[in-house]
Amino acid sequence: MRRIAFINEKGGTCKTTLAVNTAAWLASARGLKVLLVDLDTQGHAGKSLGLDVRTLPRNVFHLLTEPGVRLEDVVQPSAVEGLSVLPAYKEMADFPLVVAQDERRAHRLADRLAPAEAAGYDVLVFDAPPSMGLTTRNILVAATEVVVPVALTYFALDGCAEVAATVRQVSQSEGRPELRITKVVPTLYRRTALATAILERLQSYFPDTLAATPLGYNVKVDEAQSHGKTIWEYAPTSRGAEMLADIASEIYGVAGKKTGSRRARTPRRA
Ligand SMILES: Nc1ncnc2c1ncn2[C@@H]1O[C@H](COP(=O)(O)OP(=O)(O)O)[C@@H](O)[C@H]1O
Ligand SMILES: [Mg+2]
Numbered sequence: 200m201r202r203i204a205f206i207n208e209k210g211g212t213c214k215t216t217l218a219v220n221t222a223a224w225l226a227s228a229r230g231l232k233v234l235l236v237d238l239d240t241q242g243h244a245g246k247s248l249g250l251d252v253r254t255l256p257r258n259v260f261h262l263l264t265e266p267g268v269r270l271e272d273v274v275q276p277s278a279v280e281g282l283s284v285l286p287a288y289k290e291m292a293d294f295p296l297v298v299a300q301d302e303r304r305a306h307r308l309a310d311r312l313a314p315a316e317a318a319g320y321d322v323l324v325f326d327a328p329p330s331m332g333l334t335t336r337n338i339l340v341a342a343t344e345v346v347v348p349v350a351l352t353y354f355a356l357d358g359c360a361e362v363a364a365t366v367r368q369v370s371q372s373e374g375r376p377e378l379r380i381t382k383v384v385p386t387l388y389r390r391t392a393l394a395t396a397i398l399e400r401l402q403s404y405f406p407d408t409l410a411a412t413p414l415g416y417n418v419k420v421d422e423a424q425s426h427g428k429t430i431w432e433y434a435p436t437s438r439g440a441e442m443l444a445d446i447a448s449e450i451y452g453v454a455g456k457k458t459g460s461r462r463a464r465t466p467r468r469a
Contacts, residue, residue: 235284363380
């Protein structure tokens with residue numbers, strides 16, 4: 200089972216957009232059984248798939264903090280075949296406080312997701328909150344592959360260095376030798392001198408992991424989210440869909456691990 204996390208401590212770098220659409224692509228274009236795990240208080244991953252996360256009686260917070268709650272009690276289906284979501288909502292803000300006394304607090308998520316492999320999931324995709332606190336630490340312990348979306352703005356490189364340092368630190372201190380950054384994805388790309396200069400810097404910092412396709416600005420991507428749909432449901436022939444498919448395919452190919460393609464089919468057209 201692959202475990203792919205989308206992490207950057209900055210908000211608005213397209214973590215949720217890439218997590219949701221990569222998860223949907225893995226399910227529809229590769230026929231994999233995918234669980235999208237949201238850990239952000241805003242609940243945007245669930246919302247992007249049309250879920251009303253405010254009305255759900257239980258979400259990832261309850262799985263993490265109540266021993267009687269099982270994975271299957273909180274997983275929700277989505278309109279995309281093969282894709283399920285473990286939603287989050289504002290209760291997640293209390294998570295660090297509730298587990299403060301637990302020595303294994305950084306391992307909560309990994310422990311509670313342990314049944315996912317036996318439940319038949321091929322891939323776990325994590326959507327992280329915009330901070331490097333305990334929740335993101337839990338994601339780094341539960342994941343093996345880290346994708347860092349970097350919005351091409353002036354402060355972009357700061358966030359990147361921070362993620363790289365935290366990944367190294369967690370890998371050593373939590374006994375996770377396989378944990379590594381597998382892709383750095385430039386996002387909200389526009390052809391400006393500043394964006395080009397930042398891209399060049401990223402290329403020199405991450406020569407092996409920088410994605411070949413930056414996620415360019417495309418209004419259909421934003422619109423799809425506001426309609427609670429993946430880009431392939433909302434605007435399958437858009438430039439946004441094309442870029443997101445290229446990026447998902449790069450992320451899928453990156454580890455070189457064969458997870459199989461059991462129900463391979465082409466993405467559904469809306
Ligand atoms: N390629 C794109 N073109 C235009 N808007 C985008 C694109 N990708 C994402 N957005 C919009 O940018 C905003 C931030 O994206 P989001 O994925 O929520 O970032 P994060 O999860 O890192 O905070 C959202 O409103 C989203 O719809
Ligand atoms: Mg987000």
